[in-house]
Amino acid sequence: KAMPEAAGAVAAAAVADRLHGSKEDRKLAIVLVGLPARGKTFTAVKLTRYLRWLGHETKHFNVGKYRRLKHGANQSADFFRPDNQEGIEARNEVAALAMEDMIDWMHGGGQVGIFDATNSTRKRRYMLMKMAEGNCKIIFLETICNDRNIIERNVRLKIQQSPDYADQPDYEAGLQDFLERLTNYEKVYEPVQEGSYIKMIDMVKGEGGQLQVNNISGYLPGRIVFFLVNSHLAPRPILLTRHGESLHNVRGRVGGDTVLSEDGELYSKKLANFIEKRLKNEKTATIWTSTLQRTILTATPIVGFPKIQWRALDEINSGVCDGMTYEEIKKIMPEEYESRKKDKLRYRYPRGESYLDVIQRLEPVIIELERQRAPVVVISHQAVLRALYSYFADRPLREVPDMEVTWHFDLLLLHQRCI
Structure with a gap:
């Protein structure tokens, strides 16, 4: 039976990617990068939903969930200090566990993994790239927001909604702890400059902003870029x-x-x-x-x-x-x-x-x-x-x-x- 035009174009592009792409390119890891309260999880959830709807086997891997399962949800800001070697090792360990799970899932038939964490240093990203070699292609997706009003709103929502503060009855104490955590991340944050990446800069409102791409090719990465160009966080x-x-x-x-x-x-x-x-x-x-x-x-x-x-x-x-x-x-x-x-x-x-x-x-x-x-x-x-x-x-x-x-x-x- 003849295939409708839209479906035929999609099928042709998918076949071309399979024929001309390397084995690891057939599996795609979208690795989020960004400071806390910049909309990473929001973006990850929307992208996961979109790709699933298009028929791609997609799964969201939230590293924060791995951390809470292994170390509990009540870690203070000290756990995230850049001079806390024990904390750094613990966070790298849960990131590696999440990455291993994602790769295992891909070997079982998964196509696109959305790896949701701050991944804010080159060292962490290099670790993920080494783990991905021969298994999947990594595209870094960095979310950047410079609007202090939006960041402050996101921080308030974080205190109200994050499992990390579910057992914290004192809102102000939770707020102070999160701001200290944010400062710890800011001290070591290194913007993405390596590999294939997409940068979403001040695109929260859907007005203005920039989307920068580097070394992006193929049908599915192209669809992801097009989706992100048209996405924003404003409710309606x-x-x-x-x-x-x-x-x-x-x-x-x-x-x-x-x-x-x-x-x-x-x-x-x-x-x-x-x-x-x-x-x-x-x-x-x-x-x-x-x-x-x-x-x-x-x-x-x-x-x-x-x-x-x-x-x-x-x-x-x-x-x-x-x-x-x-x-x-x-x-x-x-x-x-x-x-x-x-x-x-x-x-x-x-x-x-x-x-x-x-x-x-x-x-x-x-x-x-x-x-x-x-x-x-x-x-x-x-x-x-x-x-x-x-x-x-x-x-x-x-x-x-x-x-x-x-x-x-x-x-x-x-x-x-x-x-």
């Missing part, structure tokens, strides 16, 4: 909703481009009232629909906001099955019916798409949603919303085809700031 709401019920929905038919039913029209009016109340103070919000009538008509009663039609938001292409009921497909094309039943994620309709194809064509939508700083309302279709929601909820791809997207119901997704 994203609302996902299915279109109002259409005439084809009433008749139980797949696909098509019919108008709304009476219930669908009623929902479009109620949705408009909801949007007006929910976003009345958000004049820069936008409404996104597919190019199909049922989403455009659902958005019609909404006034006061610009509307954008995305072909990428169209429902899954059911190919030769378009307009049929599932009972008709079962009767006329029993082999196709059974194939779809066995593997809805990978099944591709004849001359149509699979869920994996839908995910590939939705990547530009995800990138644009990540780039937006204002609220966005997405009015789309069941398969598309399943794919979008699985990204934001970090749900496994295998769950996508069976996720419930109910009629005439709004999903409110809020981009939350984390550190």
